[in-house]
Amino acid sequence: MSDLGRPARADDGSAELAVSVYGRFKDLFGGERVGRDRARREKAAARTVDSVPYGPGRDPKGLGDVFENLTTRLGWDSPLAQHDLLANWAVVSGDENAQHSEPLSIADGVLVVQCDSTAWATQLRHMRHDILVQISERYPQAGVESIRFQGPGAPSWKKGPRSIPGRGPRDTYG
Incomplete structure (x- = not known):
C-alpha cells in the first residue's frame, strides 16, 4: 500500500x-x-x-413433482389419499351408488359408509369386492383393507323423564 x-x-x-x-x-x-x-x-x-x-x-421440476416429493418426505401420502378417496366416492362406487351412500371415515384400515336404507347397504355389501379393487387401484396409499356398510340409524326412543328401559318398538326403519 x-x-x-x-x-x-x-x-x-x-x-x-x-x-x-x-x-x-x-x-x-x-x-x-x-x-x-x-x-x-x-x-x-x-x-x-x-x-x-x-x-x-x-x-427445473414441475409443481406436481415438487408437491409429490414434499408429501412423501413429510409422510402425508396416506392422509391425503384417504381424504381424496372420501371426496371422490362417486368415482369409486359409481354415480347411482354414491347418491344413496356417503363415506364417513377411515379408521384402522376400515372404510365406514352410511347408506340411505338397509336395501342399499345390502346392495353395496354384494359389491364390496369390486369396490375394494377400485380403491386399491386408484388409492393404494389410503390403506383401506375392508369396508363396513351401515344402514340408516333408527330414532332413539330413550327421551324424556318418563322413558322406561326396554328394547323399544320392533320396526326395522329402513
Missing part, C-alpha cells in the same frame, strides 16, 4: 515482494490451513460442484 492508502503500482516492486513473502509463509506454515477451515473449504467445494449451472439434478 502506498502512503495515501491506495494500492501500490506494480512497477515499484511491491508486487514481487508480496509474492515472495507469500511463498515464504507458504513454505513455513504448509500449503493448507488445518482445522475448521479445511472442513469449511471442503463443504464449499461440495456445494459448488452441486450448484454448477447445467449440472446433473439442476433441471
Whole structure:
C-alpha cells in the first residue's frame, strides 16, 4: 500500500515482494490451513460442484413433482389419499351408488359408509369386492383393507323423564 492508502503500482516492486513473502509463509506454515477451515473449504467445494449451472439434478421440476416429493418426505401420502378417496366416492362406487351412500371415515384400515336404507347397504355389501379393487387401484396409499356398510340409524326412543328401559318398538326403519 502506498502512503495515501491506495494500492501500490506494480512497477515499484511491491508486487514481487508480496509474492515472495507469500511463498515464504507458504513454505513455513504448509500449503493448507488445518482445522475448521479445511472442513469449511471442503463443504464449499461440495456445494459448488452441486450448484454448477447445467449440472446433473439442476433441471427445473414441475409443481406436481415438487408437491409429490414434499408429501412423501413429510409422510402425508396416506392422509391425503384417504381424504381424496372420501371426496371422490362417486368415482369409486359409481354415480347411482354414491347418491344413496356417503363415506364417513377411515379408521384402522376400515372404510365406514352410511347408506340411505338397509336395501342399499345390502346392495353395496354384494359389491364390496369390486369396490375394494377400485380403491386399491386408484388409492393404494389410503390403506383401506375392508369396508363396513351401515344402514340408516333408527330414532332413539330413550327421551324424556318418563322413558322406561326396554328394547323399544320392533320396526326395522329402513
